[in-house]
Amino acid sequence: MVTQHSPSPFCAPVLVFVPQVCIVQKRDTEKMYAMKYMNKQQCIERDEVRNVFRELEILQEIEHVFLVNLW
Secondary structure, eight states: OOOOOOOOTTTTTTSSOEEEEEEEOOTTTOOEEEEEEEHHHHHHHTTTTHHHHHHHHHHHOOTTTSSSOOO
16 A cells, blocks of 8 residues: 655646546555546546546456556
8 A cells, every 4th residue: 555645746647637647655665656646526526437437447357567456
């Protein structure tokens, strides 16, 4: 589990929509990860909740070396 993140020069908007991706570091192993985050209220206001859940379903079904496996 990634325990801390903060916006940094590595953060960049993914789309015009709300999500952003930042590089974060896990404290105990110091491994670097990309973490996507978004504002829930903006997702609801822009009627993007359906897309967020669809992305979750896709990530749960696929296996790829460059993607984190979701259980």
